[in-house]
Amino acid sequence: MMKLFTPIALAVTLSLAAPQAHAAASASIAWQEAAGDSDVDKAFAQARGEKKPVLLYWGAKWCPPCNQLKATLFNRQDFIEQTRAIVPVHIDGDVPGAQKLGTRFKVRGYPTMILFSPDGQELTRLPGEADAPQVLKVLQLGLAGGRPIKAVLADAKAGKKLSANEWKLLSFYSWETDEQQLVPVAERAGLLAQLAAASQGVDGETTTRLWLKTLAASDDGKGVKPDKALGDKVRAVLANPAESRLHMDVLTNGAADIVKTLTPAAGAERKALVAAFETTLKRLEADATLSRADRITALIARVDLARLEVAPSELHPKLSAGLVNEVKQHAARADREITDGYERQAVITSAAHVLGQAGLWKDSDELLKASLTKSHSPYYLMSSLGGNAKKQGRKDEALKWYEEAFNKSEGPATRLQWGSGYFAALTELAPQDAARIEKTAAQLFSEAAQDKGSFYERSARSLQKVGGSLAKWNANGQHDAVLARLKSQLDGICAKVDAADKQRETCESLVKAPAKKG
Template identity: 50%
Template sequence: MLVLGACSRSPESPESPAGDPSASIAAAASAALAATITPEVAAAVSAGAEPAIAWREPHGQAEVEAAFAEAQKLGQPVFVYWGAVWCPPCNQVRATVFNRPDFIAKSRGFVAIYLDGDQPGAQKLGARFKVRGYPTMILFRPDGSELTRLPGEVDAQKYLQVLALGLGAARPVRQVLAQAQSAPAKLSADDWRLLAYYAWDTDEQQLVGKHSLAPTLRRLAAACPPAQAEAATRLALQALLAEAGEEGKANAKVPRNHAAAREKLLTVLADDALARQNLDIVTNYAQELSGLLTAPGTPEREQLASVWAATLDRLTADARLSQGDRMAALVSRIALARLGAPKDAPLSAVLQEHVRLQTARADREVASDIERQAVMTSAAHALSQAGLLGDSDRLLNAELKRSHSPYYAMLQLAANAGQRGDKGAALGWYERAYKESRGPATRVQWGASYVSALVELAPEDAARIAQAAASVLGELKGQPDAFYDRTARSLERMSGKLLAWSHGAERAAVLGRLRAQRDGLCTVLPAGDAQRATCEGLLVAPARLPAGARSATHT
């Protein structure tokens, strides 16, 4: 989890902590669920309907072009899903959205493309579509122009609403944004919703630069008409997320008074309907937004943390939610409890027991291997963050025997060992995770993480570092598109670690041998290939800028 940059509806466990209202919440949830599922969907689920989405899985540019040509011929939009087999949030989407009969029915109206990041040529395609994190989901018009990007962490019902909104959009979100900035009064209710539920976190600065995102979203929220309160609230929360990001804080020119934003957030947290509409924000960013909006030791911090904790406890106990959403609420609850506390401060025994009970419940109730890849990795992370490393290890070791991507769980086992101070065990898990990982992009990513761990935990072991780094570079041999997108970023991170480590004669010699190996990879690339510059830039110290100059990457 340290190295990777996120729908079973079961009754609540009877083993809830004393005083926990989960039993009554679960009963109400079951009744509400029965009232909202259509008879057709219920019948399909009862019959054990298998996902039947007609995915195209292109292995290169030509097959992608063919899929878009087919869409244009049919007059259908294109749905592009960028993901990976091991990725927990991808498995969450597969378990809660892609397997739903209503989503499968909608898929008949668009051409569905699945880009697996480990397929041949996938990373080059990722660069074409400007996608980075897994999962990213994009809607295109039949003519190939991008319509909108879909949020991956909202709950399944909201996702389907946003999907329908995108499919019915009369124009791309880029045009909607332009009009919102020039003539907001002309926007329709659907236009405002399209902006509010756009996946700003996967935009990759196509619509708005990172330093302009927070103020742009604040202006949109302020321009929203009173009748569009849901969109205005969502845009305001998205603005806060952008501001809470490191880039947003670094770019802040003057301190802001967050009293109004804090009151708006308290309103959302106290209202179950509003909390559900913004579930992804409420269950994933409690610590970040509480830290942004309040100062340590203040009554405002105490009030916001108390209200947010109560909301997260309700969501964790809410059987209407997917298991993944409930576990995300639990993880956020722990993060909130740790806000402002010393790093090694223990959690209360009551909260630790709550974490044990909720993770044990999820372990009993989640049967699907796909869903377990999302939920149980989060459960293990929750246990680890709660200081329950032994419980986390036991859960992860059990998952190794049943997971379709056990190498992912090994990263958390490595992190747990490192948290104990057992460097040998941590490196053993990082090494094993690399050796057992599957897929070209994944193997480079896992290998680069292993090298980084070696540099951090065993910097004196030059031989082992040299062997591991050479192995990672060896993964690239024979790959025609090895230096694109996620793979390129993994290599660049590894390069930076090695450069920082390479002081002294022995280490400099290791770097020299690795550079020779790199040269062998670069020289086979055509001179005009965009990859060549990336390749040649590896293991090279960046040039120092003159005093007062600014890097082009920060303008």
């Protein structure tokens, strides 16, 4: 699941309440494409010279949330105008050198948006899950503040006085894409609880948002325990249309986790809270001021709540006939009405997912198949078809879709990611097909050798997934000969990998040599 501005621009006020008309076809963000350190250094040199902040956007062609940004934020005239006063930098995760830049900026998940000061200090990470007007508002807050987010957080933890805008920036910070820059994942919920308590008296919106984020991050019992006062606060937000709309992104994305945190066990109390959420989520789903992606997220949350007492592996949950019918109608309406390619990639994939969650597997498959020719990244949909088939035990069909998705995927990082998914399915669903498994692993290693960024970030994790699948497949040593050949191939590749940044070490750790017998 990230912006900035100059002092003069801070005086500009924009209307953020109503959706803006799409920019004219000739108007667009003047992204500076970056594929390596020199490109980024050039952008920061320009920023220092012009005293402008830098907005870095890290994304990928296939990524549904990235396409959502393109459909709802990057095409807004007000956003485009704001970017005139910043240096906007785009890193496509599939260009050569992109994954190395990912290491430099500590970015992994697509999309990530980071706002930097002209001298390169990270001011904040923007919340890609918030709706466009909120993102614009947070952008202006980041531009107005001017202090690095680490300094703001340090002062908040030390009990020092922060401005109302700095508290708001903390509440809107993209903790989901933090990548442990500010706090380890295991400590995130506790930190959010600390911030929520410390923000009391600043403004209701900020404190409420921090508590909601705390609850959404605390489903494992860490950060905050069930509390009547917090439960009452959540119910008050749910009952207030204006407040629930304001915190829509947290309520829809975190509904199930919030409910599990406040009501750890099934019973009357949980049932009442789910009913309150249901009313709010239905209202958000029908809210025409929200994007279609946000509205279907509200529907997904309703299904998630309806499945709370259902085993995650249950393919055909006993949901109410009314909810199942709504899911079917919502998906059909989205398929019928959406013509924009970016929006389709963002919404249709979600629609197919929620159809499956509701037990409508045939409808999910049909929607995905019908959308293949309408998608600029059909391999993403093919992977979803593979996942559907795998869940239903159709092994051959699952492998067919996973393989086709890999074959059709584009870009070095994407191919390694899709290839590792296909390989994992292959070793799990067809472990007897040693020849096919060896051939696929060898192909992935060969492709990795062609890209200098293969042992950084997402690409490295994809290759580590391949190595893990190989180790599991050969747990009993029955395929030692295959692993020996693959290890030999990899040794030749690793010898040519730069030893800096531990990348050669990453390469050499992918496949362990079979233990000598005897």
